[in-house]
Amino acid sequence: MLFSWRWISMKMSTMMLKTEHETPSEAELTSHRLLLRSGMIRQLASGIYSLTPLGWRAMQRIATMAREEMNRIEGQEMLLPLVQPAAIWRETGRYYSVDESLNRFQDRGGQNMVLAMTHEEAVTDMARHVIESHRQLPMMVYQIQTKFRDEARPRGGLIRLREFLMKDAYSFHADEGDLDKFYEKVRKAYAMFYKRCGIDVLQVDSDTGMMGGGVAHEFMMLAECGEDTLLLCDACQRAANREVYEASGRDDDTCLQCGQPVRAVRGIEVGNIFQLGSRYSLPMHADFTDQCGVRRPVVMGCYGIGISRLLACVIEANHDAAGIVWPETVAPYAAHLVTVGASSEVIAVAERVYASLADQVLWDDRDASAGRKLQDADLLGMPKRLTISPRSLAAGGIELRSRRTGTVQIVPVQDVVAP
């Protein structure tokens, strides 16, 4: 069972969904066009989008995989507030150092507040209250939650948003060595996560920007529409963010690691991880007592994945001229059921298939032409298409077509329907 939400309508006739035949004029990127045409998202303001039930379902599948990978390395899910007092941001100095992308406002009582663009301050506040002893370390917490960043220039649909869903995790350690070990575990978990999502990523040396701290890596998906430039070495596969490369002082185009020529490629950042050290624990006094009875700041790491952006990236990496080609792991439904005509035989078989496949099937039960339904099935991109028609029944059952390969076969009704 892929989902447990039986309450979501799975008949297209009554679904909160409208597909578009024509390409929306504001969309230039493939993922943006397909997200709009498939009806998964709707723009409410620049960089701010509503997700329809179909879009939310796809995003939830990505979020679920992120959750599973975090749980696998013993992450503990939690939830931190979006609205936060300015006070904790003053403690770390970021209230003053971050630009207008941090939205500041006052509540009705005149208190200075911010909309969280990231959650180091809030999680460090939690940690300084809970963590007292080295015996509690290491530990990691994470959340899948909304961020608001008032970006100067949102772009590309879900590629660069102002409001978006992020998986952010924070680990706490007694020393740098333990952070190093855990950091490697996270790198492996991230690699597994992106693989499950059906996209290829490169791990890239990164600078730490406003996050502070020491070591950092970005996870980049290679794509022409990407905003970032990477310098990639074909010889040893080492990739570096342009800022890091330039900061190295190297002025020829050769690899930092092996000296072979590098080439510039474009990429989309789909995640990043940082060794924060005591950047936040020191100013916020998140201390613990070590084995020798000495109070020391806890050593931290933080690990982010842009869930919203990833939905766009999955589509950038998985589509054809007709529409989306979902990886099975992200597809909002495993199968798309198309009924042709409304004969009693066709409907009777469809009802049995629909009941049997529970919430894994989307049934296009609309009173629309066969052509329209088939085009929409390609656009929406579920991995398998089940067509029930007088023709298929005469041929021996239900037509099963793979969206990715286009291969078609007739399968007997009893092979699809549970006994």
Added chain:
RNA sequence: CGGAGUUUAGCGCAGCUUGGUAGCGCGCCUGCCUUGGGAGCAGGAGGCCACAGGUUCGAAUCCUGUAACUCCGACCA
């Protein structure tokens, strides 16, 4: 935040030069007919032409201002 562009029905667009009370395609509603790649016929609904001021007998159209959105750049855990 600099530069460019756009804004007319749910979506895609025309109309603006030369002012005269809003149009096309798709979609939507009714009926008939149809059902394997966005069918057909007939009838119908839907717009404060982004907003605010001007000019004019009269403004989608001309003038001024504002806003929103998109793209390029700068910025960007």
